[in-house]
Amino acid sequence: MNIVIVDDNAVNLMLMAALARSATGLEPLRFDDPVTGLEWCREHGADLIVVDFMMPRMDGHQFIEAVRATPHLADVPVVMVTATGQNDVRRRALEIGATDFLTKPVDSTEIKLRLRNLLQLRQAQNLLRDRAALLADEVRKATEAILLRERDLIVRLSRAAEFRDPETGGHIQRMAHYAALIARQMGEPESYAQALLTAAPMHDVGKLGTPDHILLKKGRLDGDELAVMHQHAEIGGRILADTDSPLLKLACEIAETHHEKFDGSGYPRGLKGEQIPLGGRIVAVADVFDALNSHRPYKQAWPLQDSRAYVEQHSGSHFDPRCVAAFVKGWDEVVAIRAQFPD
Template sequence: MLVHIVDDNDTNLMLFEQLALRTGPDVRVVTYADPVAAYEACRRDVPDMIVVDYMMPVMDGHQYVEAVRKLPGLRDVPIVMVTAAAERSVRQKALELGVTDFLAKPVDPAEARLRFSNLLALRRGHLQLRDRNRWLADEVRKATITVVQREQELILRLSKAAEFRDPETGAHIVRMARYSELIARRLGQDEEYCALILKAAPMHDLGKLGIPDGILLKPGKLTDEEFLVMTRHPEIGHEILRGSESHLIQFGAEIALTHHEKWDGSGYPNRLRGEDIPLSGRIVAVADVFDALTSERPYKAAWPLEKARKLLEDGAGSHFDPACVAAFLVEWDAVMKIREEVADEAVVIY
């Protein structure tokens, strides 16, 4: 425990130093005859108790206490002011400035030692409580991180389950999620939003779990009736995910429901138009279509990159939000890097 003694009288400095040292083996005392020097020392190293005389040159006790209380970390440090017994107005002003306790001149050594001891004991308790609160906060933070990581792992595995029912790959959901993050970042969304869409985008096709195999895995063109069944997968995905208390899963439900809506209102399931479509759905629409077109599947060859790019350009303003298409295309080099890093045959840890 660090104690500062501030007094322009050498005798008082020695007396208070000895009394403070007798309060415990962990006590270290530094004395200052100059209050300005004592103030500068407080800026460098926060003491655990300060004993200060009221009557000092250059800076009196009131001025010293007022200045010290404004320093970081000094708000709760106990301060004992030494005053004459009759200086009632001085004491009142000192209390207003944040003095914790007083010693009246002439000082009773036994009383002073007990006051110092009690205040340092309170300071120890305060520091222990602060450290415990920090430890508890850190434990809560670590536990929260663990829960979030498990939630994200479960979401990814569930998303992969949907993809395995469809002739897609696990790499597809990783690529389209990273494309989605890329678009969101280029559109100026904050870090929280970008991180959220990266984690939630893989849930976009979760509703395919509810589509019959005969339709989902059909190699040829779907009939009108079959296509109508297929168009239910956004609502099925939304139904699976909606109502969760998790903000991430709520965001996934929004994406699942809206990623097949089109800018011109011709999409499904609710024929939303323009900015009535949530931004997350508009972003994922671009990312998902591009990756689906440029990926090889058992029933189709991968489109050439330029052909897929042309489709996005032609669809801007009809199928796609023009701003999302522009954001995606301006990041073309980054898109190519993602394609290289996350190949279909690669083992991906997401």
């Protein structure tokens, strides 16, 4: 710990240093120039400062104000040395942040007791601050561990759905990156874009509940089969419902609503406009676009430009116009994502 003594009088400086050494067992740092002493404290920090009032270049009040204006010195105990009867000086010092006073002529026993007590107070402050920092770090680590477990759960559920779904892993990667891109282009926080990147692959987890003869059918589905297939959105919502995890809540929202349409003609609930959660509106664009330009047993892949044209043509009907505009704005990145995650 650092004890700093600032006094332009060499005799006083030597005496105060000897008393501080005797009281604390520490070797104080001595400065006969307040400006130099202040610069040292700002650079290296201090745990206890003793400063005289009457000094050239900078008096005790100015020194204390400068110390308190320095963030890492704001709570350091500062003792000002004054002459007897300087009550106005003391009051002003208290106003600007002095911790205690010493009066000339000095009482050696009193000085040693005051310095020892103030240094013990500083030690307690440091321990409390360090403990708070330690606890904050432990909370951070625990939170990170929980988030990692949540992401691991999402990845595993996504894999489970992928094993049953004829759609490729490339589709899941692409649509998740498209979703994150759209969120960024809409001005959403990066934290939200990252959450979409993690949660969007869960969009079709409800297909775990779709019968194989429908899910794996090579040709187009008839009306009754489509009705059963459409149940996967509701099933996905039920799988992911009732969670306290913000990430899983977002995945649940996406699974339930990514087949809703902006004009209200979608499923499962026929939500319209901004009744559809933002995650569902974003993933609707990302999912349909990639499905169009991906090969399926019942269709050939569309060219990228044709898939883009379809999305633009259905802005305001199937898709949220804001999401479509954001998607088109990031078109160069869309093309790069398509190339990065091939089937």
